[in-house]
Amino acid sequence: MIKKTVLDYSNKWRYCGNEVEVLPEGVVGFVYIITNTLDGRFYLGKKTGWFTKTRILKGKKKRSKVPSDWHQYYGSSEQLLQDIDKVGKENFSREILHFCISKTEMSYIEAKLQFQYDVLLKDNNYNAWISCRIRKSQLKQMKVV
Numbered sequence: 001m002i003k004k005t006v007l008d009y010s011n012k013w014r015y016c017g018n019e020v021e022v023l024p025e026g027v028v029g030f031v032y033i034i035t036n037t038l039d040g041r042f043y044l045g046k047k048t049g050w051f052t053k054t055r056i057l058k059g060k061k062k063r064s065k066v067p068s069d070w071h072q073y074y075g076s077s078e079q080l081l082q083d084i085d086k087v088g089k090e091n092f093s094r095e096i097l098h099f100c101i102s103k104t105e106m107s108y109i110e111a112k113l114q115f116q117y118d119v120l121l122k123d124n125n126y127n128a129w130i131s132c133r134i135r136k137s138q139l140k141q142m143k144v145v
Contacts, residue, residue: 043126080126
């Protein structure tokens with residue numbers, strides 16, 4: 001007998017106060033904030049909505065897009081994940097700040113917000129590092145610049 005995995009979506013992502021079930025058409029991913037509602041600490045990050053899967057069919061590489069785990073995603077910070085295990089998911093809010101149409105846009109907006117909120121200089125957050133690689137030529141194609 002095969003056991004069917006039940007996904008827990010009880011603490012859904014929100015955008016402008018509304019629950020998000022599916023990503024809008026043309027969106028590659030989003031920039032988000034996860035907030036500990038008990039102490040106010042937060043985590044700023046980005047998440048892609050799709051993974052590229054490569055498989056070999058008849059000796060040729062075939063690429064396809066598959067949905068990511070964004071519904072149940074809670075960030076990559078070890079300290080954040082430990083706190084979620086300690087106090088429970090219900091004590092964290094997950095909010096999408098920006099839907100993005102490219103990975104470049106996601107990286108730019110994530111880094112911009114992390115610097116804006118001084119995440120490396122203040123202790124009110126879970127962010128431990130900032131990393132991004134962004135080309136100026138790719139930024140010119142964005143709507144937000």
